Amino acid sequence: MILLALILLPALGALGAYAHRAAAYRTVWLVTTATLHLGLAATCWISRPASAFNDWVGLDALGLVMLSLVSVLFFVLATYTVGYLRTENPRGGRAFVSCLLAFLASASLVAVSQHAGLLWVGMESTTLAVAPLIFHKHDRRSLEAVWKYLVISSVGIALALLGTFFLATAQSSGSGTGRPLVLNDLMTNAHRLDADWLKAAFIFLLVGFGTKMGLAPMHTWKPDTYGEAPSPVAALMASALTACAFLGVARVTQVAFAAGIGGFARPLLVGFGLLSLGVAAAFVVSQRDVKRLLAYSSVEHMGLVALGLGLGGVASYGTVLHVVTTGLANALLFLAVGNVVVALGTSTHSEVRGLLTSLPISGGLLLLGLFAVTGSPPFGPFLSTFTILSAATEGHPWITAIAVLLLAIVFAGMARMVLEMVYGEVGPSRRKPRESLWLVGGPLGLAAAVLALGLYLPGALRQALGEAAVLLGGRTP
Amino acid sequence: MQRVAELLLLLIVLTNFAVLGTARLGTCIRAIAVQGLLLGMLPLALHPAWSVHTIGLATGTIVIKAVLLPRFLAWAIREAAVRREVEPRIGYVASLLLGAVAVAVGFATAQALPLPDAAGSLLVAVALATVIVGFLVLTTRIKALTQVVGYLMLENGIYVFGLTQSERVPFMVELGVLLDIFVGVFIMGIVVFHINREFDTLGDGKSMDLAGR
Numbered sequence: 001m002i003l004l005a006l007i008l009l010p011a012l013g014a015l016g017a018y019a020h021r022a023a024a025y026r027t028v029w030l031v032t033t034a035t036l037h038l039g040l041a042a043t044c045w046i047s048r049p050a051s052a053f054n055d056w057v058g059l060d061a062l063g064l065v066m067l068s069l070v071s072v073l074f075f076v077l078a079t080y081t082v083g084y085l086r087t088e089n090p091r092g093g094r095a096f097v098s099c100l101l102a103f104l105a106s107a108s109l110v111a112v113s114q115h116a117g118l119l120w121v122g123m124e125s126t127t128l129a130v131a132p133l134i135f136h137k138h139d140r141r142s143l144e145a146v147w148k149y150l151v152i153s154s155v156g157i158a159l160a161l162l163g164t165f166f167l168a169t170a171q172s173s174g175s176g177t178g179r180p181l182v183l184n185d186l187m188t189n190a191h192r193l194d195a196d197w198l199k200a201a202f203i204f205l206l207v208g209f210g211t212k213m214g215l216a217p218m219h220t221w222k223p224d225t226y227g228e229a230p231s232p233v234a235a236l237m238a239s240a241l242t243a244c245a246f247l248g249v250a251r252v253t254q255v256a257f258a259a260g261i262g263g264f265a266r267p268l269l270v271g272f273g274l275l276s277l278g279v280a281a282a283f284v285v286s287q288r289d290v291k292r293l294l295a296y297s298s299v300e301h302m303g304l305v306a307l308g309l310g311l312g313g314v315a316s317y318g319t320v321l322h323v324v325t326t327g328l329a330n331a332l333l334f335l336a337v338g339n340v341v342v343a344l345g346t347s348t349h350s351e352v353r354g355l356l357t358s359l360p361i362s363g364g365l366l367l368l369g370l371f372a373v374t375g376s377p378p379f380g381p382f383l384s385t386f387t388i389l390s391a392a393t394e395g396h397p398w399i400t401a402i403a404v405l406l407l408a409i410v411f412a413g414m415a416r417m418v419l420e421m422v423y424g425e426v427g428p429s430r431r432k433p434r435e436s437l438w439l440v441g442g443p444l445g446l447a448a449a450v451l452a453l454g455l456y457l458p459g460a461l462r463q464a465l466g467e468a469a470v471l472l473g474g475r476t477p
Numbered sequence: 478m479q480r481v482a483e484l485l486l487l488l489i490v491l492t493n494f495a496v497l498g499t500a501r502l503g504t505c506i507r508a509i510a511v512q513g514l515l516l517g518m519l520p521l522a523l524h525p526a527w528s529v530h531t532i533g534l535a536t537g538t539i540v541i542k543a544v545l546l547p548r549f550l551a552w553a554i555r556e557a558a559v560r561r562e563v564e565p566r567i568g569y570v571a572s573l574l575l576g577a578v579a580v581a582v583g584f585a586t587a588q589a590l591p592l593p594d595a596a597g598s599l600l601v602a603v604a605l606a607t608v609i610v611g612f613l614v615l616t617t618r619i620k621a622l623t624q625v626v627g628y629l630m631l632e633n634g635i636y637v638f639g640l641t642q643s644e645r646v647p648f649m650v651e652l653g654v655l656l657d658i659f660v661g662v663f664i665m666g667i668v669v670f671h672i673n674r675e676f677d678t679l680g681d682g683k684s685m686d687l688a689g690r
Contacts, residue, residue, distance in 0.1 A: 117646060117648070117649050117652075120649075120652075121652060124652075124656060124659075128659055128660075128663065131663055132663075147621070150660070150663060151615070151624065151628070154628060154656075154660045155612075155615065155628065157656065158628070158631050158632055158635055158656070161635055161639075161649070161653055161656070162608065162634075162635045162638060165635065165638050165639050165642050165646075165649065168642045168645060168646045168649075169592065169641065169642060172642065172645055173592070180642075180645050180646045181646055196589070197590060200590060
């Protein structure tokens with residue numbers, strides 16, 4: 001029942017919020033729903049809800065970690081949005097809050113679905129829920145961004161649907177493979193699946209969900225979309241949406257490894273991972289807008305995640321942790337940049353200087369986020385990156401060498417831009433910037449979480465990560 | 478009924494070529510409407526024991542793919558006042574040749590990946606060929622509306638493949654059809670509504686360009 005409530009609560013919240021004309025009531029709906037959702041997710045840690053609806057929904061360790069991540073991120077974003085809507089007036093008006101809540105509902109569906117078809121439905125609705133939120137500014141670039149996002153991610157969704165059909169075919173070609181597309185039955189009868197169809201399914205699902213993750217070369221929508229979307233939406237996409245997409249890829253990987261086609265799947269994952277790292281390193285250097293820069297940083301992280309999935313072993317553990325830590329760090333950065341945009345009206349690198357003087361808290365958060373997201377100690381992403389790369393060192397030292405080199409380039413590219421924005425001479429200020437508590441409270445909390453995860457992993461989280469790693473064919477370090 | 482299904486599948490391939498070979502958007506839309514109609518008849522031919530599920534799927538598909546979406550597209554070209562595709566990235570003759578290659582690839586893949594019931598191999602071939610042709614139209618044509626047609630073809634190909642599984646995995650095919658509507662409405666809403674409005678108010682004479690790429 002809790003599983004159902006996790007989905008229905010935000011869905012009802014979306015309807016409730018839409019019914020109100022006054023913006024203040026809508027934000028009340030938003031924050032209340034986010035808080036209740038967070039509470040529900042927290043109860044799942046105390047006692048894991050049983051599978052329901054003929055095993056179509058359930059909560060394994062992997063789903064639990066992603067659900068909690070989405071819930072925490074959404075809560076932070078909800079509080080941020082309260083402050084954001086006071087100063088900015090994003091397009092969509094009444095629908096803005098409702099779309100956010102609809103996203104939460106569909107992301108919860110992705111987290112709890114134990115059925116490949118249901119997973120696809122959830123994934124599709126996350127894409128569609130955020131689509132109306134991206135079109136923000138009335139100009140050609142913004143329009144192109146939405147167009148690109150819709151077309152590319154729709155194609156991704158379509159390919160994933162085809163992949164899901166292939167998966168069903170792989171199952172029906174074997175005998176005694178259990179209920180169609182139910183993850184539990186797919187896993188227990190994995191060796192009976194038709195290997196050729198499963199390979200085809202793996203490719204299509206990897207490309208389809210990988211498009212949503214933003215793996216190169218399907219990442220091309222990412223910089224445009226993140227650059228044009230309002231900051232809270234970009235933060236949500238860079239953290240919670242990619243976490244959902246990761247879960248999609250992880251589910252396929254899970255089945256592929258269980259069926260013993262790891263020899264086919266691993267090189268693909270590692271290849272996509274390294275390519276994404278390479279693309280991120282190549283493009284991060286030449287960016288002029290900090291939100292686009294962050295988009296490439298997100299491509300980099302998705303690359304690392306794919307790499308970790310492919311490597312297996314300890315890297316699986318690091319991968320799940322990496323999705324959590326960089327999700328928090330990316331959201332932190334986008335919200336900090338959002339504050340810059342709110343205060344100065346731009347996120348273009350050349351127009352922003354001396355943030356530590358003009359916006360001390362957001363500037364500081366940006367600086368901290370920079371070090372966190374590029375994997376510097378003592379922050380969480382360092383721990384996860386280190387775990388992934390240490391697994392690579394055992395079998396394939398060359399992968400570690402390439403990855404470290406590319407990560408260093410990304411760090412240099414990002415540091416150059418962010419440091420210039422944070423330090424540097426303050427230009428003539430156009431208006432007096434003010435940092436409201438709503439706008440800095442959430443990011444401060446995220447910063448604390450990113451730092452805390454780097455220093456200490458709570459026992460329950462460590463256990464869940466370990467279980468998730470085992471699901472992905474890996475182990476606890 | 479098997480013969481009818483084969484005939485329908487071959488006609489679907491022909492509609493693919495009709496879209497590939499024409500510069501006129503009107504023809505594209507008519508071709509996609511005919512394809513939708515054929516797709517709607519396909520489940521009836523494939524599953525001769527007409528269950529409620531089959532008939533519902535056929536009716537829904539025809540209503541959406543052969544009537545609603547083409548109408549919407551036709552409305553969109555009227556609103557945007559586009560008639561013809563501008564010079565595509567790959568010429569029409571080359572597109573037709575690539576379409577033939579797509580069919581060949583479809584058949585080759587269907588040979589390599591046999592379905593449990595032998596009847597499905599033509600189905601798989603046509604499905605993959607349609608997916609590839611849809612992808613081709615989506616990536617090589619300039620006008621946003623033609624790209625939408627390409628996307629719908631891609632979805633149609635997936636629908637054909639989905640029919641092999643529609644008895645075992647209920648509702649997935651139907652959901653795919655729903656996706657068409659969502660995406661169609663979203664994309665078209667954005668394209669026609671916003672692009673025209675934004676660029677008319679900006680006085681941008683290129684409003685016909687529909688987002689350019």
